[in-house]
Amino acid sequence: MHKNPIAAIATPGGAGGVGIVRVSGPDLIGLAKTFLGSEPKPRFAHYLVLKDAHQEQIDQVLLLYFKAPASFTGEDVLELHCHGGARVTQLVLNRVMELGAPEGIVLAGPGEFSLRAYLNGKIDLVQAEAIADLINAQTDAAIRGANLSLQGRFSDQINELIDQITQLRILVESTLDFPEEEIEFIEAANAQQRLEKIMNDLEQIIQTSRQGKILRDGIRLALVGSPNVGKSSLLNALVGEERAIVTPIAGTTRDRIIENISIDGIPVHVIDTAGIRESNDVVEQIGVAQTWDEIARADIVLLIHDVTQAPEANFVDIEKAVRERVHPGAHILDVMNKLDLLEGQKEGHTKIGLGVKQIFISAKTGEGISRLQETILRFAGWEGNAGGGIYTARSRHLRAIGLAKDHLQKAMMHGFGGNRALELFAEELHCAQNCLGEITGKLLPDDLLGKIFSEFCIGK
Ligand SMILES: Nc1nc2c(ncn2[C@@H]2O[C@H](COP(=O)(O)OP(=O)(O)OP(=O)(O)O)[C@@H](O)[C@H]2O)c(=O)[nH]1
Ligand SMILES: [Mg+2]
Numbered sequence: 001m002h003k004n005p006i007a008a009i010a011t012p013g014g015a016g017g018v019g020i021v022r023v024s025g026p027d028l029i030g031l032a033k034t035f036l037g038s039e040p041k042p043r044f045a046h047y048l049v050l051k052d053a054h055q056e057q058i059d060q061v062l063l064l065y066f067k068a069p070a071s072f073t074g075e076d077v078l079e080l081h082c083h084g085g086a087r088v089t090q091l092v093l094n095r096v097m098e099l100g101a102p103e104g105i106v107l108a109g110p111g112e113f114s115l116r117a118y119l120n121g122k123i124d125l126v127q128a129e130a131i132a133d134l135i136n137a138q139t140d141a142a143i144r145g146a147n148l149s150l151q152g153r154f155s156d157q158i159n160e161l162i163d164q165i166t167q168l169r170i171l172v173e174s175t176l177d178f179p180e181e182e183i184e185f186i187e188a189a190n191a192q193q194r195l196e197k198i199m200n201d202l203e204q205i206i207q208t209s210r211q212g213k214i215l216r217d218g219i220r221l222a223l224v225g226s227p228n229v230g231k232s233s234l235l236n237a238l239v240g241e242e243r244a245i246v247t248p249i250a251g252t253t254r255d256r257i258i259e260n261i262s263i264d265g266i267p268v269h270v271i272d273t274a275g276i277r278e279s280n281d282v283v284e285q286i287g288v289a290q291t292w293d294e295i296a297r298a299d300i301v302l303l304i305h306d307v308t309q310a311p312e313a314n315f316v317d318i319e320k321a322v323r324e325r326v327h328p329g330a331h332i333l334d335v336m337n338k339l340d341l342l343e344g345q346k347e348g349h350t351k352i353g354l355g356v357k358q359i360f361i362s363a364k365t366g367e368g369i370s371r372l373q374e375t376i377l378r379f380a381g382w383e384g385n386a387g388g389g390i391y392t393a394r395s396r397h398l399r400a401i402g403l404a405k406d407h408l409q410k411a412m413m414h415g416f417g418g419n420r421a422l423e424l425f426a427e428e429l430h431c432a433q434n435c436l437g438e439i440t441g442k443l444l445p446d447d448l449l450g451k452i453f454s455e456f457c458i459g460k
Contacts, residue, residue: 005031006108006116007096009089010459016084021093022459024113025103028076032065034099035080040065050082050095058091059083073113074120111456115449118441125441125452126155126397132456133216133392141265141385145215148391154212155440157205162442164198165433172415172426192416199408206401211383212393218260218267219380222294224322225304226312227251227275230337233363234304235259235272238373244272251275254287256294263373266382271298276318295325300333300379302372307336307360331379334358335372340365396452400435407432 005025011018023031032040035048046063062081071077082092097105114128123131130149137143148154171189186192223231227250235244239259245252257272271294274287295301301322305311312318322332340362359375361368411428414421437443 003104005100005103005105006112007093007100007105008108008113008459009093010079010113011084011089013086015086019082019084019089019092021080021082021089021096022108022113023078023080023096023100023105024071024073024075024108024116025105026068026075028065028078031096031100031103031105032063032078035063035078040078042067042070045081050080050092052091052095053098058095059088061092069120069122072122073116074122075116108458109454110458111453111460114456114460115453118453124152124155126158126439127152128441129394129452130154130392131460135457135460138218138260138267139262139265141262141390142215142218142267142392144388145212145385145390145392148389149212149393153389154209154391154393154397157201158436158439161198161201161205162433162436164194164201165429165436168194168198169426169429169433172422172429176422176426186415186422192412195408195412195415199405199412202401202405202408206398206405208390209393209397209401210381211385211390213395213398214266214380214382215385215390216392216394218269219263219376219382220269220271220297220299221376222271222273222291222298222301223304224273224291224295224301225275226306226315226318227277229275229304229306229309230363231275231304232257232272234302234335234337234361235270237363237366237369238268238270251277251279251281251284254283256287256290263377264382265385266377266380268376292325295322296327298326298330300331300376301326302333302335302376304335304337306338308338308341333375333379336360337363339367397439400438404432404435407435 003026005023005028007021007023010020010022025031029040035050036046040046040063042065044065046065048061048063050058050061052058059082064079064081066072066077066079068074068076080092080096082088097107111132114123114131117123118125118128127150130146134143134146134150137146168191171191172186175186223234225231228248232244232246232253235257236242236246239261243259244257251274253272253274256274259270261268261270273291273294274284276288276291279285279288303319303322326332336358339360359368359372361372363369407428411425411432414428415425434443438448441449
């Protein structure tokens with residue numbers, strides 16, 4: 001199916017000690033011989049001086065040959081390790097393309113090496129995605145989670161569930177041919193208990209995957225409020241560094257500022273925004289428009305107030321507008337800032353805002369910040385990773401698991417509800433099985449495959 005060899009620079013652009021050009025193809029012995037002048041030895045670091053078409057030296061290179069199927073992609077793989085300059089690696093790649101031309105070598109698309117590994121059965125889809133997650137992970141906890149997925153922890157659970165469903169299907173489908181015995185048959189085989197167990201196991205997987213998605217995607221946290229309430233000060237307090245400009249002038253922040261931090265191992269993308277107010281300043285207007293965009297994208301909106309100030313006249317309107325703008329499932333938290341200026345009168349402070357939860361903090365002294373951090377994680381649905389067993393998961397997985405759950409519920413109804421309909425029972429089991437099969441890629445429409453791998457980086 002994949003005849004043409006592919007090649008790409010596998011290391012990131014820029015200067016580094018070593019750069020790697022990677023090639024994968026069904027048979028690369030010929031190409032390796034062109035470089036070496038002799039047979040390549042698998043898994044051996046061959047030294048060579050790589051020259052261009054005019055016999056001018058490009059670089060000293062180590063060439064590694066991985067013989068199919070014992071390679072990442074399952075095909076023959078060549079790696080050329082050269083010096084890690086952006087131009088040098090490009091020249092090495094150019095030379096690989098020239099020498100590989102007779103064999104029809106082409107530049108690899110994003111994720112194409114992983115795609116071949118998947119198509120050749122070296123890894124399943126969850127594992128391929130876990131590689132991308134590992135590369136993109138920003139916290140140690142996210143790395144541990146990606147490694148668990150890569151080791152197959154998630155896939156094993158899905159496959160185990162598919163097995164259980166398959167066995168139940170076999171049982172039910174064999175019964176379909178003997179309608180007169182169907183009831184005794186089903187009861188004798190504990191079909192209902194078996195389906196209940198499957199649904200319980202699925203529920204466990206749903207819980208863990210929800211956590212795994214938070215671990216992978218992190219939390220998008222928008223800091224929103226009127227000018228001067230201390231949004232930028234809070235960003236700085238959360239990051240632990242002076243990232244955003246803070247002044248007593250209302251309207252200081254105009255461009256949104258995004259900082260990636262970790263709270264207890266969870267990646268949190270904190271966005272400081274322009275304070276919401278009517279303004280004649282064009283730049284500020286654009287900033288405020290961006291604020292509304294960020295509100296729509298956030299998982300959690302921190303609606304920040306200055307405790308020393310009475311709420312503004314249009315305040316309730318703003319809160320309502322925020323509530324209308326956030327996506328379903330997002331949370332809004334009222335944060336009362338500048339607590340240090342209140343000197344212990346916080347209990348007597350009149351409540352403002354529609355939010356159910358108010359947290360008092362001082363961005364200046366740091367008071368209340370750790371409680372705010374805990375609350376952010378709790379609102380995002382993070383339950384902690386005490387045993388360290390949370391594997392990374394994606395929305396794609398959660399969607400598929402959710403659909404499988406719907407089908408199992410229908411199966412339960414058709415099998416053991418008022419009107420028993422065993423054909424439909426079997427059919428729903430089949431559908432549930434297909435949904436789960438999409439997760440590991442056992443059953444997958446081709447267009448979805450292209451979409452998944454196009455999000456990978458080149459050279460992976
Ligand atoms: N005492 C005290 N002052 C604070 C606190 N947080 C912020 N401030 C002060 O409030 C003023 C405004 O702070 P910023 O962080 O710039 O406020 P902002 O919400 O980002 O303002 P804009 O960018 O203009 O929308 C500055 O003078 C800060 O020093 C706090 O917790 N306590
Ligand atoms: Mg600001």
